[in-house]
Amino acid sequence: MVVLATKCYVEGDARERALDGMNSLVGNDVGELAVDWTVGVRDDEFVQVDVTGEDATVARNVLAETWGEVVAHDEGLVAGETYVGTLESWDDDGFVLDAGEDVHVPADGLGLGVGAPEQVVERFGLVQHLPMTFVYGGDVGDPDADPHRLADEERDRLYDWQRGPGRLNVNSATRGEARATVNRAGHAQDIVTVDRLGLLEQSIVCAEGTDPPGLLAAIGSYLPAEMRCVV
Numbered sequence: 001m002v003v004l005a006t007k008c009y010v011e012g013d014a015r016e017r018a019l020d021g022m023n024s025l026v027g028n029d030v031g032e033l034a035v036d037w038t039v040g041v042r043d044d045e046f047v048q049v050d051v052t053g054e055d056a057t058v059a060r061n062v063l064a065e066t067w068g069e070v071v072a073h074d075e076g077l078v079a080g081e082t083y084v085g086t087l088e089s090w091d092d093d094g095f096v097l098d099a100g101e102d103v104h105v106p107a108d109g110l111g112l113g114v115g116a117p118e119q120v121v122e123r124f125g126l127v128q129h130l131p132m133t134f135v136y137g138g139d140v141g142d143p144d145a146d147p148h149r150l151a152d153e154e155r156d157r158l159y160d161w162q163r164g165p166g167r168l169n170v171n172s173a174t175r176g177e178a179r180a181t182v183n184r185a186g187h188a189q190d191i192v193t194v195d196r197l198g199l200l201e202q203s204i205v206c207a208e209g210t211d212p213p214g215l216l217a218a219i220g221s222y223l224p225a226e227m228r229c230v231v
Contacts, residue, residue, distance in 0.1 A: 002060040005068030005084035005099070005131050006198040007045040010172055015041075021174045022047055022199055029066055030059040046070050046100070047199060068131055068196040070100040077101070079138035082151050087130045090117045095150075097134055105134055109149035110156060124158045125230035131198045165192070166206035167230040168215050173223055178202040185219040192195070 008018050023039045026049055030037065035053035042048050047067075051059045063069075068084025071145040073076060077099065085097030094106040094117055112120045120126070133154040136146025161167050170178055175196045182191055182204065195203040206212055212229035220227060 001048055001050045002063050003042065003070040003072075003100070004047045004049065004063060005070050005086065006047055007086055007129050008047055008199055009045045009129060010200065015171075016175075018199060020175055021176065025199075026063065030055075030062055033059050035059045044098070044100075054201075055177045068133070073100060076190045077103075077136040077141075079136060079142075081143060082133060082135050082146075084131050084133050087126060087128060087132055089128075090121055092116055092118075095132075097132060099136075100133075101146050103134060103136065105148045105150060109147045110136055111155050122228065123231055124161060125167060125203075125228040127169050127171040127201060127226045127228055129171050129198065130169070130201050161203070161230045164205065165208050166210060166212040168204040168206065168212050168219075168227060169202070169230065170204065170223065170225045170227045171198070172225040173200060173202060175202050178204060178223070181219050182215075183224045185222050187215060187218055190215060196220075212227075 008015060010018055019039055024041060026037055033055035035051050035055050038050045040048050040050070048065055071083070077083060083099050085099030085103055087095060088098045089096045094104055094109065097103045097105060106116050110117065110120055111143040112124065115123065135149050135151050137148045175194050179194045182188055190207050192205040192207050195205060197203050204215070206215060216227050216229055
């Protein structure tokens, strides 16, 4: 079994659609290997994939590389290593990421320019449950532990978003649902693509000349989701 660093937190029909989509995505990743798999959700909403077959070890490694892996509680996080956690909350003190355990990244460990964490969230269009890469500093109470921080590759990704033509980030929707919503609102020509950030977190990449806040206003009523523009 491998626990992926992405969550399924919707219910009802939306949950069934999301897990059907996740099953297809796993098939895209490992379908050519000699494995069978079953997609499920843990009590803490992380997606887990039970993999069996001749190539099970390879398949688990591929999925962990593609999505990030939540480490088992009995293994624990290792100081200095890089992991993926989902953005659960933020306040004046920093971000809280869920990596199977709560990891507090202090404000001065974000490395995303000036401003309080809430301003960073608004500036980079961050939405709850967004998978983010971080460096684990060490266990709380260890006098030699360093503060947790966002990984360099995560900072680079977010700054790249700002240098692009504009983005609108959403949660609580699959990639197909986000794309269909844009089409239904009559704005298909105003986007380039929809980047998958997690199972239910997407980044709608705007076409040149498209105003992200204007796109948000146009599609917001069609999609019950948290949305933020990259500004």
